[in-house]
Amino acid sequence: MKYRITHTTFYNYSQAVGLCQNEAKLQPRDFWRQQCQSSHFEITPTPTDFRERNDYFGNRVVYFAIQQPHKQLTVTAISEVTLFPKQNMVDLGNPLSWEHVRNLLQESSTQGQSQTQTQFQNQSLELLDARQYIFDSPMVTTSPELADYAKNSFLPNRPLVEVVRDLMQRIHIDFIYDPTFTTIATPLSDVLAHRRGVCQDFAHLAIASLRAYGIAARYVSGYIETVTQPGKPRLVGADASHAWFAVFLPGTGWLEFDPTNNKLPHDQHITLAWGRDYSDVTPLKGIAFGGGHHTLSVSVDVLRLE
DSSP: OEEEEEEEEEEEEEEEEEEEEEEEOOSOOOBTTEEEEEEEEEEESOOSEEEEEEOTTSOEEEEEEEOSOEEEEEEEEEEEEEEOOOOOHHHHTOOOBHHHHHHHHHSOTTOOTTSOHHHHHHHHHHHHHHHGGGSOBTTBOOOHHHHHHHTTTOOTTOBHHHHHHHHHHHHHHHSEEOTTTOOTTOOHHHHHHHTEEOHHHHHHHHHHHHHTTTOOEEEEEEEEOOOOOTTSOOOTTBBOEEEEEEEEETTTEEEEEBTTTTBOOOSSEEEEEEESSGGGTOSEEEEEEEOOSEEEEEEEEEEEEO
16 A cells, blocks of 8 residues: 655744644555555755754654744645555464563573574564663553552453453543543543543553563554545545554564554554654644744645545
Protein backbone atom coordinates (compact mmCIF):
# COMPACT_ATOMS: atom_id res chain seq x y z
CA MET A 1 0.00 0.00 0.00
CA LYS A 2 1.23 3.48 -0.85
CA TYR A 3 0.04 6.64 0.87
CA ARG A 4 0.52 10.40 0.61
CA ILE A 5 0.27 12.17 3.98
CA THR A 6 -0.27 15.92 4.18
CA HIS A 7 -0.03 17.32 7.71
CA THR A 8 -0.63 21.07 8.09
CA THR A 9 -0.34 23.06 11.32
CA PHE A 10 -1.56 26.66 11.33
CA TYR A 11 -0.83 29.23 14.08
CA ASN A 12 -2.58 32.59 14.17
CA TYR A 13 -1.18 35.18 16.64
CA SER A 14 -2.88 38.26 18.09
CA GLN A 15 0.45 40.13 18.03
CA ALA A 16 3.53 39.80 15.88
CA VAL A 17 6.09 37.12 16.73
CA GLY A 18 9.60 38.48 16.37
CA LEU A 19 11.45 35.16 16.51
CA CYS A 20 10.48 31.49 16.76
CA GLN A 21 12.49 28.29 16.97
CA ASN A 22 10.78 25.00 16.24
CA GLU A 23 11.35 21.26 16.12
CA ALA A 24 9.24 18.93 13.98
CA LYS A 25 8.99 15.14 13.95
CA LEU A 26 6.70 14.82 10.97
CA GLN A 27 8.71 12.66 8.56
CA PRO A 28 7.94 8.93 8.51
CA ARG A 29 10.62 6.44 9.57
CA ASP A 30 12.09 3.66 7.45
CA PHE A 31 11.91 0.17 8.99
CA TRP A 32 10.84 -3.35 8.05
CA ARG A 33 7.14 -2.46 7.77
CA GLN A 34 7.40 0.76 5.77
CA GLN A 35 9.61 2.88 3.56
CA CYS A 36 9.38 6.63 3.07
CA GLN A 37 9.93 7.47 -0.61
CA SER A 38 9.85 11.25 -0.19
CA SER A 39 9.19 13.89 2.44
CA HIS A 40 9.43 17.67 2.39
CA PHE A 41 8.24 20.76 4.28
CA GLU A 42 6.40 23.86 3.09
CA ILE A 43 6.79 26.58 5.73
CA THR A 44 5.43 30.13 5.65
CA PRO A 45 7.14 32.53 6.43
CA THR A 46 10.29 31.03 4.96
CA PRO A 47 12.74 29.90 7.69
CA THR A 48 16.11 31.58 7.95
CA ASP A 49 17.59 28.39 9.42
CA PHE A 50 16.59 24.82 8.51
CA ARG A 51 18.41 21.64 9.59
CA GLU A 52 17.70 17.91 9.65
CA ARG A 53 19.04 15.19 11.96
CA ASN A 54 18.14 11.91 13.65
CA ASP A 55 17.46 11.89 17.38
CA TYR A 56 18.54 9.34 20.01
CA PHE A 57 15.69 6.99 19.04
CA GLY A 58 16.44 7.23 15.32
CA ASN A 59 13.48 9.51 14.57
CA ARG A 60 13.82 12.09 11.82
CA VAL A 61 13.89 15.63 13.26
CA VAL A 62 13.76 19.02 11.55
CA TYR A 63 14.81 22.22 13.29
CA PHE A 64 13.80 25.56 11.77
CA ALA A 65 13.88 29.19 12.91
CA ILE A 66 12.00 32.23 11.63
CA GLN A 67 13.61 35.58 12.40
CA GLN A 68 11.18 37.98 10.75
CA PRO A 69 8.03 39.42 12.37
CA HIS A 70 4.93 37.38 11.58
CA LYS A 71 1.36 36.95 12.85
CA GLN A 72 0.74 33.64 11.12
CA LEU A 73 2.79 30.46 10.81
CA THR A 74 1.95 27.54 8.53
CA VAL A 75 3.93 24.29 8.64
CA THR A 76 3.04 21.58 6.12
CA ALA A 77 4.80 18.22 5.86
CA ILE A 78 4.09 16.17 2.74
CA SER A 79 5.30 12.57 2.61
CA GLU A 80 4.83 9.50 0.44
CA VAL A 81 5.14 6.13 2.18
CA THR A 82 4.89 2.50 1.11
CA LEU A 83 3.72 -0.09 3.63
CA PHE A 84 4.74 -3.74 3.41
CA PRO A 85 2.06 -5.82 5.20
CA LYS A 86 3.39 -8.85 7.04
CA GLN A 87 1.32 -11.54 8.70
CA ASN A 88 3.72 -13.52 10.86
CA MET A 89 1.65 -16.09 12.72
CA VAL A 90 4.82 -17.47 14.30
CA ASP A 91 5.33 -14.15 16.07
CA LEU A 92 1.70 -13.92 17.15
CA GLY A 93 1.83 -17.48 18.43
CA ASN A 94 5.15 -17.06 20.24
CA PRO A 95 4.98 -19.19 23.43
CA LEU A 96 7.40 -17.09 25.53
CA SER A 97 5.68 -16.36 28.83
CA TRP A 98 5.62 -12.86 30.20
CA GLU A 99 7.60 -14.00 33.26
CA HIS A 100 10.36 -15.37 31.01
CA VAL A 101 10.52 -12.15 29.00
CA ARG A 102 10.59 -10.07 32.20
CA ASN A 103 13.46 -12.19 33.55
CA LEU A 104 15.44 -11.86 30.31
CA LEU A 105 15.10 -8.08 30.48
CA GLN A 106 16.32 -8.07 34.08
CA GLU A 107 19.18 -10.53 33.71
CA SER A 108 22.83 -9.55 33.35
CA SER A 109 24.17 -9.38 29.80
CA THR A 110 26.90 -11.83 30.78
CA GLN A 111 24.50 -14.79 30.51
CA GLY A 112 23.91 -16.86 27.39
CA GLN A 113 27.51 -17.63 26.50
CA SER A 114 26.48 -21.04 25.15
CA GLN A 115 25.32 -19.33 21.95
CA THR A 116 27.67 -18.25 19.20
CA GLN A 117 29.41 -14.97 19.93
CA THR A 118 27.60 -13.13 17.12
CA GLN A 119 24.15 -14.36 18.17
CA PHE A 120 24.90 -13.51 21.77
CA GLN A 121 26.12 -10.01 20.94
CA ASN A 122 23.08 -9.26 18.76
CA GLN A 123 20.61 -10.49 21.37
CA SER A 124 22.48 -8.66 24.13
CA LEU A 125 22.30 -5.39 22.19
CA GLU A 126 18.58 -5.87 21.52
CA LEU A 127 17.91 -6.59 25.19
CA LEU A 128 20.07 -3.65 26.27
CA ASP A 129 18.16 -1.31 23.97
CA ALA A 130 14.81 -2.69 25.14
CA ARG A 131 15.65 -2.25 28.84
CA GLN A 132 15.30 1.53 28.61
CA TYR A 133 11.58 1.00 27.96
CA ILE A 134 10.84 -0.77 31.26
CA PHE A 135 11.41 2.35 33.38
CA ASP A 136 9.13 5.27 34.16
CA SER A 137 9.35 8.18 31.72
CA PRO A 138 8.18 11.82 31.86
CA MET A 139 4.57 11.05 30.91
CA VAL A 140 4.28 7.39 31.96
CA THR A 141 4.58 6.57 35.64
CA THR A 142 3.64 3.15 36.97
CA SER A 143 1.43 2.85 40.04
CA PRO A 144 -0.25 0.14 42.16
CA GLU A 145 -3.59 1.17 40.62
CA LEU A 146 -2.33 0.57 37.08
CA ALA A 147 -0.74 -2.74 38.07
CA ASP A 148 -4.05 -3.76 39.64
CA TYR A 149 -5.94 -2.90 36.45
CA ALA A 150 -3.52 -5.00 34.37
CA LYS A 151 -3.33 -8.03 36.66
CA ASN A 152 -6.27 -9.85 35.04
CA SER A 153 -4.25 -9.98 31.82
CA PHE A 154 -1.04 -11.16 33.51
CA LEU A 155 -2.10 -14.71 34.31
CA PRO A 156 0.70 -17.05 35.48
CA ASN A 157 2.80 -18.54 32.65
CA ARG A 158 0.65 -16.85 30.01
CA PRO A 159 2.45 -16.10 26.70
CA LEU A 160 3.36 -12.43 26.50
CA VAL A 161 1.60 -12.01 23.15
CA GLU A 162 -1.65 -13.26 24.71
CA VAL A 163 -1.17 -10.96 27.70
CA VAL A 164 -0.78 -7.90 25.49
CA ARG A 165 -3.64 -8.77 23.16
CA ASP A 166 -5.92 -9.29 26.15
CA LEU A 167 -4.83 -5.99 27.69
CA MET A 168 -5.39 -4.20 24.37
CA GLN A 169 -8.91 -5.61 24.08
CA ARG A 170 -9.78 -4.75 27.69
CA ILE A 171 -8.68 -1.12 27.24
CA HIS A 172 -10.73 -0.91 24.05
CA ILE A 173 -13.83 -2.20 25.86
CA ASP A 174 -13.39 -0.50 29.25
CA PHE A 175 -12.52 3.03 28.06
CA ILE A 176 -14.59 5.56 26.13
CA TYR A 177 -12.97 7.58 23.36
CA ASP A 178 -13.64 11.17 24.43
CA PRO A 179 -11.53 13.95 22.84
CA THR A 180 -13.05 16.54 25.18
CA PHE A 181 -11.94 14.91 28.43
CA THR A 182 -8.13 14.98 28.36
CA THR A 183 -5.27 17.27 27.36
CA ILE A 184 -1.58 16.49 26.94
CA ALA A 185 -1.12 17.20 30.66
CA THR A 186 -3.94 14.96 31.99
CA PRO A 187 -2.41 12.39 34.38
CA LEU A 188 -2.97 8.67 33.83
CA SER A 189 -4.66 8.44 37.21
CA ASP A 190 -7.53 10.59 35.88
CA VAL A 191 -7.78 8.53 32.70
CA LEU A 192 -7.95 5.35 34.77
CA ALA A 193 -10.46 6.77 37.25
CA HIS A 194 -12.88 8.15 34.65
CA ARG A 195 -12.33 5.46 32.00
CA ARG A 196 -12.13 7.88 29.09
CA GLY A 197 -9.51 9.58 26.92
CA VAL A 198 -7.98 9.50 23.44
CA CYS A 199 -5.45 7.35 21.57
CA GLN A 200 -2.50 9.02 23.34
CA ASP A 201 -4.01 8.20 26.73
CA PHE A 202 -4.80 4.60 25.82
CA ALA A 203 -1.25 4.05 24.54
CA HIS A 204 0.23 5.55 27.72
CA LEU A 205 -2.12 3.46 29.85
CA ALA A 206 -1.07 0.22 28.14
CA ILE A 207 2.62 1.13 28.36
CA ALA A 208 2.38 1.91 32.08
CA SER A 209 0.46 -1.31 32.73
CA LEU A 210 3.12 -3.38 30.96
CA ARG A 211 6.05 -1.59 32.60
CA ALA A 212 4.46 -2.24 35.99
CA TYR A 213 5.23 -5.93 35.35
CA GLY A 214 8.74 -5.39 33.97
CA ILE A 215 7.78 -5.59 30.28
CA ALA A 216 9.42 -3.24 27.75
CA ALA A 217 6.87 -1.09 25.94
CA ARG A 218 7.29 2.02 23.80
CA TYR A 219 5.06 4.74 22.36
CA VAL A 220 4.48 5.02 18.60
CA SER A 221 3.15 8.11 16.82
CA GLY A 222 1.79 8.20 13.31
CA TYR A 223 -1.37 8.11 11.26
CA ILE A 224 -4.15 5.69 10.41
CA GLU A 225 -6.09 5.70 7.17
CA THR A 226 -9.72 6.69 7.64
CA VAL A 227 -12.01 4.48 5.58
CA THR A 228 -14.88 6.39 3.99
CA GLN A 229 -18.32 4.86 4.23
CA PRO A 230 -19.75 3.64 0.91
CA GLY A 231 -21.59 6.35 -0.98
CA LYS A 232 -20.09 9.20 1.02
CA PRO A 233 -17.42 11.60 -0.30
CA ARG A 234 -13.93 11.52 1.14
CA LEU A 235 -13.26 14.59 3.31
CA VAL A 236 -9.82 16.03 2.61
CA GLY A 237 -8.00 17.02 5.80
CA ALA A 238 -10.39 15.17 8.09
CA ASP A 239 -7.88 12.55 9.23
CA ALA A 240 -5.84 12.97 12.42
CA SER A 241 -2.62 12.00 14.09
CA HIS A 242 -2.75 8.65 15.85
CA ALA A 243 -0.85 6.80 18.57
CA TRP A 244 -0.39 3.19 19.60
CA PHE A 245 2.28 1.13 21.39
CA ALA A 246 4.77 -1.67 20.80
CA VAL A 247 6.08 -4.47 23.02
CA PHE A 248 9.52 -6.09 22.86
CA LEU A 249 9.58 -9.85 22.30
CA PRO A 250 13.11 -11.36 22.55
CA GLY A 251 14.17 -13.08 19.36
CA THR A 252 11.40 -11.42 17.37
CA GLY A 253 11.63 -7.68 17.99
CA TRP A 254 8.86 -5.14 18.52
CA LEU A 255 5.20 -6.09 18.02
CA GLU A 256 2.68 -3.25 17.65
CA PHE A 257 -0.80 -2.98 19.17
CA ASP A 258 -3.53 -0.35 18.75
CA PRO A 259 -5.88 -0.28 21.78
CA THR A 260 -8.01 2.54 20.37
CA ASN A 261 -9.14 0.30 17.52
CA ASN A 262 -8.41 -3.10 19.11
CA LYS A 263 -6.25 -4.23 16.22
CA LEU A 264 -2.67 -4.96 15.26
CA PRO A 265 -1.20 -2.31 12.93
CA HIS A 266 -0.97 -3.82 9.49
CA ASP A 267 -1.55 -1.96 6.22
CA GLN A 268 -3.27 1.24 7.42
CA HIS A 269 -0.93 2.47 10.20
CA ILE A 270 1.85 4.84 9.07
CA THR A 271 4.62 5.32 11.63
CA LEU A 272 6.24 8.70 12.24
CA ALA A 273 8.34 8.18 15.36
CA TRP A 274 8.74 6.16 18.55
CA GLY A 275 10.10 6.74 22.02
CA ARG A 276 9.36 6.28 25.72
CA ASP A 277 6.17 8.35 25.59
CA TYR A 278 4.56 11.30 23.79
CA SER A 279 7.21 13.73 25.03
CA ASP A 280 9.83 11.94 22.90
CA VAL A 281 7.80 12.14 19.68
CA THR A 282 5.90 15.46 19.84
CA PRO A 283 5.04 16.28 16.19
CA LEU A 284 5.71 20.02 16.44
CA LYS A 285 6.97 22.15 19.30
CA GLY A 286 8.91 25.36 19.74
CA ILE A 287 9.49 28.72 21.37
CA ALA A 288 7.97 32.00 20.16
CA PHE A 289 9.02 35.46 21.33
CA GLY A 290 5.97 37.72 21.33
CA GLY A 291 2.72 36.72 19.69
CA GLY A 292 0.27 37.44 22.52
CA HIS A 293 -2.63 35.00 22.34
CA HIS A 294 -2.75 32.43 19.57
CA THR A 295 -5.07 29.90 17.98
CA LEU A 296 -3.99 26.56 16.57
CA SER A 297 -5.55 24.35 13.91
CA VAL A 298 -4.30 21.08 12.45
CA SER A 299 -5.33 19.38 9.23
CA VAL A 300 -4.25 15.83 8.30
CA ASP A 301 -4.96 14.05 5.03
CA VAL A 302 -4.01 10.38 4.51
CA LEU A 303 -4.58 9.52 0.85
CA ARG A 304 -4.15 6.00 -0.50
CA LEU A 305 -2.41 6.08 -3.88
CA GLU A 306 -3.56 3.45 -6.36
